[in-house]
């Protein structure tokens with residue numbers, strides 16, 4: 001059980017879009033950002049709705065131009081999730097987005113730092129009780145306008161202690177920016193401090209969590225394609241969350257944002273930070289013992305479970321019965337593959353032995369039947385563990401005993417109780 005850091009809480013949303021609480025012991029929310037143009041209203045609505053159906057708790061949209069904030073007036077009534085406006089370069093976009101009915105604003109201190117302009121945004125948010133995320137980002141943290149200051153900061157960035165200098169700049173800029181908010185007695189604040197460097201992300205959030213009690217939005221900036229971005233994101237985010245730091249999360253990939261939602265939720269599930277929705281799939285990595293196309297089977301099972309199973313049923317897809325039973329321990333439904341066949345178990349009881357081409361269909365049938373029994377109160381999730389002792393199933397699958405006998409070319413083998421002769 002992870003002990004979460006105590007923070008203030010911000011609340012956003014409304015009846016139509018749902019209420020999301022960030023910090024103060026609320027479940028860690030998962031957010032993402034649309035990849036399309038906000039002004040392309042129908043596509044933007046479709047993308048937001050897809051992300052909402054995928055489990056996003058809040059969705060951020062970019063509003064670089066007036067046509068984007070104008071579009072928000074039509075988008076917001078058509079979606080069912082709180083919308084965050086990401087304001088990068090012009091404070092006027094923030095005021096327009098607030099007027100359009102957005103639920104939260106993100107400001108980047110690197111890009112909007114005129115005190116009067118920030119004050120205007122704060123006052124507009126205060127009037128509507130909207131929170132603001134102060135999003136410090138490594139990519140835009142170095143001073144741009146003041147040449148002397150820029151040279152000094154860049155000198156630090158290009159020194160041997162880049163990590164330490166960037167960390168110091170991030171924290172200092174954040175403290176300076178927060179002063180404007182404190183002067184206005186505004187505390188509906190969420191903070192982020194993103195970098196492409198996972199170690200800097202860890203240190204930055206730790207430093208911030210020690211200084212402020214505002215809820216934290218975790219993320220790695222420019223994490224790259226999903227194939228490598230997963231590791232880059234999950235290492236720091238997993239570390240911080242396991243340490244109790246982090247109240248909302250955005251994983252960012254150069255890919256369809258639905259993957260950000262899926263991986264963000266999976267991170268919450270495996271850390272026990274949120275109760276799982278839908279089935280949990282475990283599968284063996286396969287090895288030289290495999291005798292079915294387990295990679296294809298696992299992907300097919302994953303898709304079908306996502307479509308058809310509502311409950312957090314634990315399903316195991318195992319390549320054989322040699323190590324499979326131990327690895328599948330605790331699964332509600334398990335399949336152990338053998339010589340072009342699969343044996344299916346439901347809570348420790350063998351229910352089928354089918355050829356490879358029938359495994360997917362039968363496994364899904366068993367999962368759905370088990371789900372129905374759980375919903376009728378006739379079975380309980382995780383009640384009986386898989387408990388299968390070889391060599392009997394090996395013989396039944398035709399992959400063990402007979403094979404060994406053939407290889408031994410008639411050598412007498414000791415009879416193992418329960419095995420096939």
Ligand code: SF4
Pocket residue numbers: 284285286287288289290318319320321322323324327
């Ligand atoms: S379950 Fe069997 S096939 Fe899969 S990795 Fe383990 S030993 Fe290999």
